[in-house]
Amino acid sequence: MAQEDVFKKLIAHCKEYGYIFPSSEIYDGLSAVYDYGQYGVELKNNIKKYWWDSMVLLNENIVGLDSAIFMHPTIWKASGHVDAFNDPLIDNKDSKKRYRADVLIEEHIAKIEEKIHKEIEKARTKFGDSFDEKKFRQTNARVITNQAKADEINSRYLKAMNATDLKELRQIILDNDIVCPISGSRNWTEVRQFNLMFATEMGSTTDGASKVYLRPETAQGIFVNFLNVQKTGRMKIPFGIAQIGKAFRNEIVARQFIFRMREFEQMEMQFFVQPGSELEWFRHWKNIRMKWHTALGYGEENYRFHDHTKLAHYANAATDIEYKFPFGFKEVEGIHSRTDFDLKQHQEFSGKKIQYFDPEKGESYIPYVIETSIGVDRMFLQIISSALREEEIIKENGTTDTRTVMKLPSFLAPVKLAVMPLVKKDGLPEIAEKIIHLLRFDFNCQYDDKDSIGRRYRRQDAIGTPYCITIDHQTIDDDTVTIRYRDTMLQERVKISSLKDIIAEKVSIASLLKKL
Numbered sequence: 001m002a003q004e005d006v007f008k009k010l011i012a013h014c015k016e017y018g019y020i021f022p023s024s025e026i027y028d029g030l031s032a033v034y035d036y037g038q039y040g041v042e043l044k045n046n047i048k049k050y051w052w053d054s055m056v057l058l059n060e061n062i063v064g065l066d067s068a069i070f071m072h073p074t075i076w077k078a079s080g081h082v083d084a085f086n087d088p089l090i091d092n093k094d095s096k097k098r099y100r101a102d103v104l105i106e107e108h109i110a111k112i113e114e115k116i117h118k119e120i121e122k123a124r125t126k127f128g129d130s131f132d133e134k135k136f137r138q139t140n141a142r143v144i145t146n147q148a149k150a151d152e153i154n155s156r157y158l159k160a161m162n163a164t165d166l167k168e169l170r171q172i173i174l175d176n177d178i179v180c181p182i183s184g185s186r187n188w189t190e191v192r193q194f195n196l197m198f199a200t201e202m203g204s205t206t207d208g209a210s211k212v213y214l215r216p217e218t219a220q221g222i223f224v225n226f227l228n229v230q231k232t233g234r235m236k237i238p239f240g241i242a243q244i245g246k247a248f249r250n251e252i253v254a255r256q257f258i259f260r261m262r263e264f265e266q267m268e269m270q271f272f273v274q275p276g277s278e279l280e281w282f283r284h285w286k287n288i289r290m291k292w293h294t295a296l297g298y299g300e301e302n303y304r305f306h307d308h309t310k311l312a313h314y315a316n317a318a319t320d321i322e323y324k325f326p327f328g329f330k331e332v333e334g335i336h337s338r339t340d341f342d343l344k345q346h347q348e349f350s351g352k353k354i355q356y357f358d359p360e361k362g363e364s365y366i367p368y369v370i371e372t373s374i375g376v377d378r379m380f381l382q383i384i385s386s387a388l389r390e391e392e393i394i395k396e397n398g399t400t401d402t403r404t405v406m407k408l409p410s411f412l413a414p415v416k417l418a419v420m421p422l423v424k425k426d427g428l429p430e431i432a433e434k435i436i437h438l439l440r441f442d443f444n445c446q447y448d449d450k451d452s453i454g455r456r457y458r459r460q461d462a463i464g465t466p467y468c469i470t471i472d473h474q475t476i477d478d479d480t481v482t483i484r485y486r487d488t489m490l491q492e493r494v495k496i497s498s499l500k501d502i503i504a505e506k507v508s509i510a511s512l513l514k515k516l
């Protein structure tokens with residue numbers, strides 16, 4: 001199936017099975033805003049728990065915070081967001097569509113690189129084991145020409161971005177014949193800066209009201225509480241502050257479902273260290289965070305680091321953890337060495353000393369910061385796009401069928417087990433109710449007695465329920481039930497009294513945390 005179709009199917013599945021709905025749907029939706037349904041909210045909460053526990057539970061020197069969304073407007077002046085949290089915007093005069101100039105150029109470079117990749121893969125298939133990629137890259141005329149083209153555009157692009165040269169960005173678009181995907185024309189406006197922060201008014205609408213922003217990242221709430229947490233928690237450097245919360249960005253190009261939203265959620269951790277030790281800690285957190293991702297079992301080959309060559313003005317190192325989505329490798333998480341920029345700026349703008357007295361060094365300093373920042377929604381998309389599968393299965397009568405199954409790790413699954421009486425009579429529903437009553441305090445359980453047992457299994461597969469418990473007539477005689485495993489579809493007969501232990505062991509988050 002084409003990658004685009006895979007993605008469309010995923011979006012449709014999320015809607016059909018109560019994971020994600022377009023926001024305000026009965027009013028035709030609101031662009032790039034989504035609501036999480038009954039299963040979506042459970043999965044989202046489980047993702048957040050996995051992250052929170054890996055930070056706060058596993059690290060004695062990391063504590064949590066929940067700062068407000070509204071903050072003093074000067075915070076965003078100090079952080080640089082008022083002046084520099086901009087995207088270069090360009091309109092196509094024919095289609096009236098709006099684009100990010102940098103994204104148009106990056107996508108153009110990616111297309112050229114894809115051509116090179118295809119050429120290489122074709123040769124690899126042709127020459128088999130004797131294929132030497134390095135030599136091929138150095139000698140194949142088409143690859144050499146395309147690589148030179150990609151390098152030339154990339155170097156112009158980086159220079160223009162670093163210098164915020166908007167004219168040059170437009171010129172790159174014109175020189176490379178980049179067209180509007182809708183109108184196909186090169187009829188572009190000038191490039192101009194667009195600030196991504198949403199602003200609103202706080203207080204009465206008369207003179208006293210002041211302009212405030214919806215936070216575009218949760219990080220600043222951590223920086224401005226640095227001293228509060230350090231002092232009240234008697235924290236010693238190195239230490240971290242973790243926070244999960246909503247962030248808002250007026251994205252110009254909001255696309256790809258929940259990948260780029262206007263209202264989203266972040267899980268951020270700022271780790272405060274001694275100046276000079278930051279790059280060592282940066283490497284440390286790169287490893288820790290990659291382990292956190294790969295522990296989910298979706299294949300190490302699907303993740304990669306993308307080290308930044310163009311660094312933000314406050315960073316001295318930065319990398320993205322990218323995942324192979326159905327639309328290619330894309331950023332899921334950013335890890336940034338933010339130097340002492342933020343604390344220093346807040347010290348200057350607030351006029352309050354923000355320093356740490358290091359008892360070991362006997363001196364005060366502004367700590368340096370390593371940040372790990374991941375979007376909950378993007379992580380959600382990564383998980384469901386890896387989990388959703390169409391599988392061919394062989395039925396008992398030998399014919400084949402397909403099933404749609406969400407292969408979610410058990411501890412992330414919204415519903416842990418479905419309890420199903422084989423028939424709606426002979427006392428089987430009553431036993432099912434008793435089992436639910438026994439297990440509902442520990443696990444999210446669902447009672448299901450509608451349709452044939454096969455259809456019920458399919459329904460639970462589509463939701464991602466890892467275990468189905470079936471009560472049949474044998475249960476009445478010997479207090480046993482069958483557990484049917486979602487991934488293997490195998491069934492096992494077990495005592496009702498052992499159910500709780502069996503499932504607890506399988507859905508426990510602790511076994512995953514122990515891998516980190």
Ligand code: GAP
Nearest residue numbers: 217219259260261264332333334373374375378
């Ligand atoms: N405090 C640093 C910071 O906010 P970022 O790279 O802009 O860094 C961090 O964002 C993460 O937040 C991204 O890796 C992504 O997972 C998520 N994110 C950013 N913008 C988003 C958006 N518009 N929609 C969904 N997730 C987003």
